[in-house]
Amino acid sequence: MQIDNIDVQAYPGSQKIYVNGTLYPDMRIGMRQINLTPTVKIGDDGHKITTPNAPVVVYDTSGPYTDPDYKIDINKGLPRMRDQWLNADSDLEQLPAITSEYGRMREADKSLDAIRFPNRHAPRRAREGKHITQMAKAQQGIITPEMEYVAIRENLNNAQLGIPTYITPEFVRSEIASGRAIIPANINHPEAEPMIIGRKFAVKLNTNIGNSALSSGIEEEINKAVWSCYWGGDTLMDLSTGDNIHETREWIIRNCPVPVGTVPVYQALEKVNGRVEDLTWEIYRDTLIEQAEQGVDYFTIHAGALKAHAEMVGERLTGIVSRGGSIMTRWAVLHNEENFLYTHFDEICQILEQYDVAVSLGDGLRPGSIHDANDRSQFLELDVLGELTQIAWRHNVQVLIEGPGHVPMHKIEENMDRQVRKCAEAPFYTLGPLVTDIAPGYDHITSAIGAAQIAWLGTAMICYVTPKEHLALPELEDVRVGVITYKIAAHAADIAKRLPGAEVRDNAMSKARFEFRWKDQFNLSLDPERAKSYYVSSQEFDEHYCTMCGPNFCAMRISQNLIKDCDKHVF
């Protein structure tokens, strides 16, 4: 199988820049620099006065795709950037081949050659008895390359602006050591650029892609993955539940510059043809290894949805709306046994630790309607997630806690407060929440309202919702709208949290707006192309008013004249 190389546009008016590390000087952290045109004024003597505007450097999730010097080759995969560090780590061993049974079976199946990613690598694993996760190293006092990488990435242009760079590599290390932040970075996903999730850092956003039994092929999913990174997705979950999950995932991971997450029980269920009762710990365990060796950076594991919770489901208006939660609860009831993810959680952590896969503790009982928000099953499960956090940390496994869902605004704060308290400040990762149930087709908006609020209160990562939520799988346009909507929510939260430097881009935009520098406005936009396409005008860009108000009613134009009048001491 050969996949056509996708066409990724460079960001308009921008250039890819690289900043070098200090502790690790060979390190190159990619960023996007938006170059601005100068401010031009006409002086009293009629001469033009030109003042340059400093470029704005912004966080860049697009990886090598927007580097004009990089030749995209989807069939080869992205450069394995972290190999340089991982190869030097004597705590890691290079395995001769993948070890999962299912993975080996797929490898041996000739009929899959046609759809297989061509450029596969044998996996790495921790040597026996070695503790290799970012958390383990942080607790040993080691500043890893990944830690310096994210420290530089988070600071952006603060130094240039004279803002103190409080995000030092040592600060990152201490946040990772405490469990308050994570760097999801599987040793088998060296293509991904390190990033950090924690409430003292910029709010991150996750996007979901993946096929279902009813739709979508490999090429389409890769396109969605790259598209998501291009628009600003910080991490990517592959939620495929259809055919060829194993092969689809390989293509995605090898071409994905951001951490990739999955919900392993989806694939485990496919392996037993969708029959919940046939799920076993052995099949699930092998799935974890299969995916860890492919390079999945974090697993959503619904280990907190217990059998006792199943009895409470009848109290609810919308039962269980988490796929993983409903599967595991039903399994527990059918077998009259406790959820095997809970009973085997210690063993799960032992596997995850060997590859530095982070665990994202799934909220299988998240409310699926505002009616069910903050009810007893939701909060009982959160208590269990708190217990599981401590178990994971004992194994040096990095932890995220997943959160709702559907929550009316006045019940959002309690979610955040309880999560911090019950889960010892492990980073919170929420889906929205949607603040009303009545707007299918617009749930990116109902959920962005809740996401902005909960992120302001401390949620470290928000999971996007697209306009197709509740209705169908997202297509490319939905991914774009979902990502931009969540960039808005995340950025609004960064500003409200008063992260140093968060307003730089806003201020540059507003200055450009006041000075009618239209091209700069577009280039500074989260979606330059769309902004420009809406600016319908027969005029050239430098006209000093816009099509919204026309020349006589442009407040900014009148306001500029006003400032000139005041300068001339008219009164």
Place this chain on the structure above:
Amino acid sequence: MQIDNIDVQAYPGSQKIYVNGTLYPDMRIGMRQINLTPTVKIGDDGHKITTPNAPVVVYDTSGPYTDPDYKIDINKGLPRMRDQWLNADSDLEQLPAITSEYGRMREADKSLDAIRFPNRHAPRRAREGKHITQMAKAQQGIITPEMEYVAIRENLNNAQLGIPTYITPEFVRSEIASGRAIIPANINHPEAEPMIIGRKFAVKLNTNIGNSALSSGIEEEINKAVWSCYWGGDTLMDLSTGDNIHETREWIIRNCPVPVGTVPVYQALEKVNGRVEDLTWEIYRDTLIEQAEQGVDYFTIHAGALKAHAEMVGERLTGIVSRGGSIMTRWAVLHNEENFLYTHFDEICQILEQYDVAVSLGDGLRPGSIHDANDRSQFLELDVLGELTQIAWRHNVQVLIEGPGHVPMHKIEENMDRQVRKCAEAPFYTLGPLVTDIAPGYDHITSAIGAAQIAWLGTAMICYVTPKEHLALPELEDVRVGVITYKIAAHAADIAKRLPGAEVRDNAMSKARFEFRWKDQFNLSLDPERAKSYYVSSQEFDEHYCTMCGPNFCAMRISQNLIKDCDKHVF
């Protein structure tokens, strides 16, 4: 001029119902009843068990347009529903003709016959010395028909649900009397259905339409107006600044079932060909009378932007972004005189009182960037709006206070708190606020995030922002998206404010979702058509899973099976 009658679809699955008044038994309050299909379950014996679902009654802003018994005739205008009450009011006099000089000039101009609305009426006015505003009557202890109308309209199906109807006509009267709420209801706009704006009632949303010198004709604007009401706009501002403002407005008002607002200075400026320095109090005064006699229900008046504030504009990143504010401030500086709207405010109120036009005190110095939010010019102007509120109330003129604009989330609460304190609880009416500046093309979303929060905190009406904000004038699709987005924000705030009955529609939706009643879900949606169009499926509607997850991964399906298992005491 004949305008093609617009094609308004009935709401799917809904019927128009009318509720009668008690104090005024001839009164018929239109509402929309969404009828639901029954819940069907298969019992243990294999028989179908069918349980009906109660219909959901929702607030309806579409007026007669969605009544199948009403024959739309744009050239005749809507039925003059309030005439029955107004004709009976001996405090009102019927004038022989319009009294404004400009209005008479336009009437006499034969060249305008071609574009004139055919079915015009002579205006009403208060008799000398009579106090006829809703506020005046409320303070006299009179419950007007409009007050009973809105009381019934706000309660919706609370009685049916056993929720106490705390919104009684007397409660409405007392809120109006205190100035905490307003019913914008010009005696010359009898076509509009009464509605109330106040923080103890459902949050309302305003939409803006109107042409500019660069675009849009009369027919297009009428279409936008009706479209806005269809999707849920509670009030409508005609912000036209282009040609034939007078005639365009007549068409809009005569066909608009919701209150109409304007910014009279826009038309006054057009009358002096856009030359700010040529504006005069006399021209402005005549414009007020002209528009009051056409039936405009509320005027935005930028009387709080003072000359002293102009000097502070240079401190800002984006100067003045309110068109009215920039016009009046510049006028003051050019003439070295105080803003004539401020100096003549008493006289303005005398005019408004005669027609019961509400004043919406414009925030001419609202921030146009998050950088400028909550700065001293913004708050100094708010202090002035507080003074002006007291003056308006002395004349029994109902008051709204306009608010920002661009405000980061952490600065929103201060806006609300100050407004309540400085303006003696007069209802607040905000534009967004936008919580970041960097998303042109998506500013309906950046602003809905802020609008939901400020509405929850007590803002009574939120002014929509469309995707075209900052870029171009909205078209029909933008109006629709803007209205739905703001319905989401307003409704989310109603829920968070715990308005009795606010969750009824959400709960009906969630129940329909859990029971796979797809048609009911669409019909209960804010935008049924769009929701349905996204539900791309080759199956019939009653399939028990959706295209998002496919059959094996439908959490709700698994969850329903789980409840059945529990019912059967499997464990």
